[in-house]
């Protein structure tokens with residue numbers, strides 16, 4: 001069989017495998033396809049990559065789902081925050097809990113009652129701050145608002161309440177963080 005030249009596109013349209021000379025470029029010796037079939041091979045290879053990519057993505061998603069179910073969540077060890085008397089009624093106190101990289105905020109609601117929350121908004125992680133006049137935690141990034149006492153969502157894009165931290169005032173007058181409360 002001899003090579004034929006496709007006059008319209010000016011290229012070789014058929015290649016006889018046996019006839020490919022040893023001196024031909026390596027790529028042609030390794031892939032001795034007919035030019036007419038090259039498109040088909042490319043489509044097939046593309047489809048193969050597509051299936052492999054979709055399979056890898058599906059496997060990745062399953063892996064992430066399993067990891068989020070199995071990972072241990074750091075709820076934190078009991079640790080002192082500050083002398084309770086240092087926070088005035090209606091005031092807040094910033095601290096870090098359960099780790100140094102986790103911003104948290106405590107609020108004294110009245111003489112006896114303290115609450116504390118993770119300062120990270122549950123929407124996209126911006127920092128919330130207290131708005132006394134509206135009695136709420138406010139996230140300025142997308143106008144998310146949470147109830148000051150419970151951390152539940154009042155308005156805005158967040159769908160989950162703020163991460164609550166159990167606190168108590170101990171006999172020595174220190175306000176303690178006891179652990180993160182899982183929603």
Ligand code: FES
Pocket residue numbers: 121122123124125126139140141142143144156157158
């Ligand atoms: S990050 Fe808080 S509302 Fe979007």
